[in-house]
Amino acid sequence: MPRISLLQMDVAFGDPEANYRNAERLIRKAAAAPDKPDLLLLPELWDTAYDLERLGELGDWQGERVQAWAGALARELRVTIAAGSIAEKREDGIRNASYVMDLHGSVMSRYAKLHLFGPMGEDRHLTAGSTRELVQMEGVTAGMMICYDLRFPELARALVLDGAELLLVPAQWPKPRLQHWRTLAVARAIENQVYVAACNRVGAGGGQEFFGHSLIVDPWGEVLAEGGEGEEIVTAQLDLNRIKEARERISVFRDRRPDVYGSWEPEN
Numbered sequence: 001m002p003r004i005s006l007l008q009m010d011v012a013f014g015d016p017e018a019n020y021r022n023a024e025r026l027i028r029k030a031a032a033a034p035d036k037p038d039l040l041l042l043p044e045l046w047d048t049a050y051d052l053e054r055l056g057e058l059g060d061w062q063g064e065r066v067q068a069w070a071g072a073l074a075r076e077l078r079v080t081i082a083a084g085s086i087a088e089k090r091e092d093g094i095r096n097a098s099y100v101m102d103l104h105g106s107v108m109s110r111y112a113k114l115h116l117f118g119p120m121g122e123d124r125h126l127t128a129g130s131t132r133e134l135v136q137m138e139g140v141t142a143g144m145m146i147c148y149d150l151r152f153p154e155l156a157r158a159l160v161l162d163g164a165e166l167l168l169v170p171a172q173w174p175k176p177r178l179q180h181w182r183t184l185a186v187a188r189a190i191e192n193q194v195y196v197a198a199c200n201r202v203g204a205g206g207g208q209e210f211f212g213h214s215l216i217v218d219p220w221g222e223v224l225a226e227g228g229e230g231e232e233i234v235t236a237q238l239d240l241n242r243i244k245e246a247r248e249r250i251s252v253f254r255d256r257r258p259d260v261y262g263s264w265e266p267e268n
């Protein structure tokens, strides 16, 4: 059963070099822990922060840098790395995109944020993704989300109907909305009877302050581990039997009525 560590880091505004150094320090520290995790998750846009005006200059062309870097670390340290999200430059624009690298250093998953967050200017600077993403890793099927995506129960439910047992959510969720962050992470876990692992950043930048409180929630809604407001590594062990137990106790997936309120079943 996989053990997950969330790397709750500070992110320097518009300074990828500093952020790569800090992320590597945390990755090496997490991988050296006595109970070594199987999977590491970084926050959202941990390479550039929200320096959206300069992403043309700072962005990572087709994610080449993050793939080479996280791939080499995953291979060396024998740990799967969900490299949060980065600013990915492409022919058709810049995307807020996540990459997951396996133990051979290869890309297992790519996902571009579906819901762009207007209050932080994403809709003006970024191109949205257009597909859901599921990835099999370390014996668990994970559905990929990024930050604001957490507000859309439709996406979480569709991923779970696709087969997700865990929702992975890198984020830069600012103050003062701690209550929304915690409540939504716990709600997505309870309503879908799955694990939620949500990694938020700390520190300040771009006129916002970030409260951390990264958390790992089980399918019954219990918070297994939660960070404070500083840099730290938040770790918990998943037990996939807990999904079955929650569904046996309350049979949400048998009882739902898509005939009345519409279905989010995958079409294919």
Ligand SMILES: O=C(O)CCC(=O)C(=O)O
Pocket: 117, 120, 146, 147, 148, 149, 151, 172, 173, 174, 177, 180
């Ligand atoms: O939904 C929120 O309150 C925060 C979302 C956000 O900060 C983001 O998607 O980057």
